[in-house]
Every structure is written in C-alpha cells, then in structure tokens.
Amino acid sequence: MNFRKEFKCMKNLNIFIGNILKEYKENEDIDNIYIKELIKYHPIKDLHNIKWLRMKKQKRYYNTLSLQYGTDDIEDDDISWKECIRNIFGKSNINQNNIRDVKEALRNISNSGTKKFYKLKNNNMCCICNKLYDIEIDHKDIPYIKILDNFRIENNIDTLINIETYEDNNDMLQLKDKTLEYKWLKYHDDKANYQCLCKKCNIKKGSSKYKSIYKKE
DSSP, rough: OOHHHHHHHHHHHHHHHHHHHHOBBTOOOOHHHHHHHHGGGOSOOOOOOOOOEEEEGGGTTTTTTEEEOOSSOOSOOOOHHHHHHHHHTOOOOOHHHHHHHHHHHHHHHTTTTTHHHHHHHHHHTTTTTTOSSSSEEEEEEOHHHHHHHHHHHTTOOOTTOOEEEEEEESEEEEOOOOOHHHHHHHHHHHEEEEEEEEEHHHHTTTTTOOOOOTTTT
C-alpha cells in the first residue's frame, strides 16, 4: 500500500486514519487493513507480528483512548500512529521524539513535589479573576522554562537527547537516572513559587515572555 501516492500529504492521511479510529470502542479489536498496514511504518517499533491491536485508555494522557498492541514478548504498549505517518512522509525525527519524552518526564517529576502540595492546601481560586473552576497551578515570579534552563546550565546539560526515560506503573514518563531526578526535583522546588490561575488567565499570562535559550533544540 502506497500511502504517499494515495493521500498526497500528511494532513489527508491524518484525517483519514483519525476518522477510522474514532469508530472503534475501548478494547475492541481493530482489524482495519489501513491501520494494520500503517503501524508497520513506525520508526522504532517492529509491529509486523502483533497478537492484538485495540484502542485502550492510557493513564499518561488522562485516560484518553490510544492505539495499543500486544505481542508474545510485550503484554501491551502504545503506538503513535501519527509518528507512523510522519515517518511515511519523511518527517520523523527520533532525537526530537526523545527530547519531547525527557521534557515530559521532567515536568512529571516537578509536579510531584511542592507543586502537588501547594494545590492540596490552597483554596483553588484564580488570583486574577476569582474563578473557582478550571484552576491550574502556575509558576509565579520565575517561569518553569527558566527554572529548567538554569538547572541545565548549572549541571552542564547541553542536550536532552541522551537522557533515558521509562513509563512507570501509571503510564507516566520518568527519568531512569534517579540521581538526576532527585537533583532536578530539589532544584525545582527550591526555586519555584506558585499561584492559582484559571485556565483562561494562565493562557493569557503565558510564560512572562521568557524564551528558552534551548529553543532550537
């Protein structure tokens, strides 16, 4: 099956595959020929001999349904079908994927420290508009991105490419290097101050116009 010839561009194929997957319920076996052929184009995973293919809930993304599979050696794992499409059109970048995973793991770690306890002990009212719903915990004074940049500078972390991650029992990405994990959490919690903002005010505020020095990474 020649996806590039049939669909011409990534947008067309994304829409087509997305519409197919919407038709499947949770834990329903997927036997669609397009989906089975598409996953063979994953840039890292060998998905030619799978036992099952289903849409299942993934805790990592707030229990949203994701495409998952199982083999004789792997009980279950997720598949980024959009990454398969990027690979078909020559847009897949393994290094960028790993950097994205490391950044997500660092964010998960920072959420487990003082930020978590701040949310538990505060009244969860937006400090700008006093709204009581859609409340998020925002970094006050020093943006999260700047805290991370400063941590990388002080610890000579020029690139995130070679840092390894794994998924814990809750499907959340974590760092394999526990020493680095501890150093990051302590550094973050020593520097961070928080405030409650509703989602709308938080988006409007942004990151105080700070731009990461690692923006091109």
